Amino acid sequence: MKEDFLHHVWQFKKFDIANLKTTKGESILIVNSGQYLQLAGPDFFNAQLIIGNQKWAGNVEIHLKSSDWYVHNHEKDSNYDSVILHVVWEYDVPIFRKDNSEIPTVELKEYVALSDLHKYQSLISQKSWIYCENEIQNVDEFIFKNWQERLFFERLERKSQLIFELAETSNQDWEAVLFCLLAKNFGLNTNGEIFYKVAKSIPFSVVRKESYSLESVESLLLGQANLLSHDFEDSYAKQLQKSYAYLIQKYQLHEKVVGSVEFFKHRPDNFPTIRLVQLANLYFHRKNLFSLVMNCSSINELYQVFSVGVSQYWETHYNLDKESSKKMKKLSKSFIDLLVINTIIPLRFAYARSQQKEITQKLIDLAIRIPSEQNVIIEKFEVLEIRSKNVYESQALLELKKNYCDYKKCLDCAIGHFILKK
Incomplete structure (x- = not known):
């Protein structure tokens, strides 16, 4: 009890x-x-x-x-x-x-009534994965859909906390906020935190000034991530080192990020070197990126904005000094989807809040245009006959599992209420 x-x-x-x-x-x-x-x-x-x-x-x-x-x-x-x-x-x-x-x-x-007590005890009895796994398929569709919307926006509320903190520390410079968020999500789960620290270690005013030189932005990102501290033979690697030494002196960027990026278990296209130079390429080719992504009215327009690759040197390298077969290494559609899910939609939500604007339906419309994520949690819901067709639905399921089911908050959940009321 x-x-x-x-x-x-x-x-x-x-x-x-x-x-x-x-x-x-x-x-x-x-x-x-x-x-x-x-x-x-x-x-x-x-x-x-x-x-x-x-x-x-x-x-x-x-x-x-x-x-x-x-x-x-x-x-x-x-x-x-x-x-x-x-x-x-x-x-x-x-x-x-x-x-x-x-x-x-x-x-x-x-x-x-004993029947209500038995229903409660049955609901909170540990199952193999979630408490309501024998009942969730029978929840009224109207209740499930309404709860889904609530979960989707609760997830955005949580994600927006970091965004508001960044906005405050950057004096409401939303371009700087976007830069930090993108860096974090370019790093994925493994390198997200160190990429985030790299972005925060570089004042965005410096990125603005140097974004007209791809070499400068590459050297800043790679250097602050401790990837330019070796003795290199490639002339381009040496040039990046020289550029980085000049820029840290020019802008007094003497505080390096503590820690090192992870290469282990990553496919080459996800190597931190490649993700950092893709981020550099994005800021070299897309000036005023915040305005660009905020004004996109469709997912296809966002695909166009993020359709960038790497510079010529990186087409034949995954690491400095180690040549490989040539590959364009453009951001894939699936990777852009992740950026939209984890960066653009939360950023639009938070910015609209800061401007006291209502964009709820626009965010839903954008989310339903993106295919559902595929991960262990979504796959297990599919086993329970709860399927998600798009990101709007899959994000709601992730919120349900991670912030309700995992914490046994069945009585704070519309699904739990429905089961107990039956």
């Missing part, structure tokens, strides 16, 4: 309300069960109850045992002075206010 089940029971009145009595035998009529705000203090605010012949207005606190009141030291907290009813599963001790008057208590286990 968990308190969140009792919250669910009280909020949705999943008990015998007609014959409700306190532990002292006084009748209880619920006029308003209160607002479940999940804030500090009592569980339900502004409830209205008639206890005996007296009407009360105040708050309701819920615990598994009445003695939990003292375990949590509520008797010392003035936030709980306005509690008019203590709702518990098991009544083991009476609870008193500061003036020594007893707080009315109701013992819910006397009023909850």
Whole structure:
């Protein structure tokens, strides 16, 4: 038994309300069960109850045992002075206010139907992957679709936290915000953090000034990522070293990023050297990139913006000093999709928020134009007959698994509510 089940029971009145009595035998009529705000203090605010012949207005606190009141030291907290009813599963001790008057208590286990308790216990019993895996296929489509939209935007809310932090530290320079986000996502999971540190270590004003020279941007990114610290034989590698030495002196960029990029287990096209020079190429060829991506009205326009490759030297190299067979190494459509999912859509969401603009439907329209991601989580949902056709649906499923299922938040989930209400 968990308190969140009792919250669910009280909020949705999943008990015998007609014959409700306190532990002292006084009748209880619920006029308003209160607002479940999940804030500090009592569980339900502004409830209205008639206890005996007296009407009360105040708050309701819920615990598994009445003695939990003292375990949590509520008797010392003035936030709980306005509690008019203590709702518990098991009544083991009476609870008193500061003036020594007893707080009315109701013992819910006397009023909850066994069928509801069994449904709850079945829902939270550990399955092989998620708790509702035997029921999720039967959830009402209307409820599932509405919850899907909520999950999609909850995910964007979480992603936007980093974006707002970057906007604040860069004095609302949204071009600089985009640069850091793109660097992070060019690095993928393995090198994302160090690429992000590289981008933050270079003031974007420097990138703006030097973006007219591809060699300068390449040397800045590779140098700050500690990839130019070897003795090279290639003339181009030596030129990059020379350019980097000049630029760090010119802009006083003496603080290198701590750590090293990872090559291990990456396909050559995902080598950090290639991803960094592709990022350099993007900023060399696309000036005012933030305005470009914000003004794109379709996924095809975004594909055009990110349709860049590498310079001539890198067409025959994956590493400095090591020649390979020639390859254009353009950003693939699938890689651009990842950039749109993890950078452009969250950035548009956050920027619209900062401008107090409503673009909800535009973001959904863009997301449904991108094919669903394919990963272990999406594949396991497919086994449960929950299939996603596009990114809008797959992002919602990822949010569901990672921030609800994994934390056992079934009673905060529309799917869990539906199963318990059946």
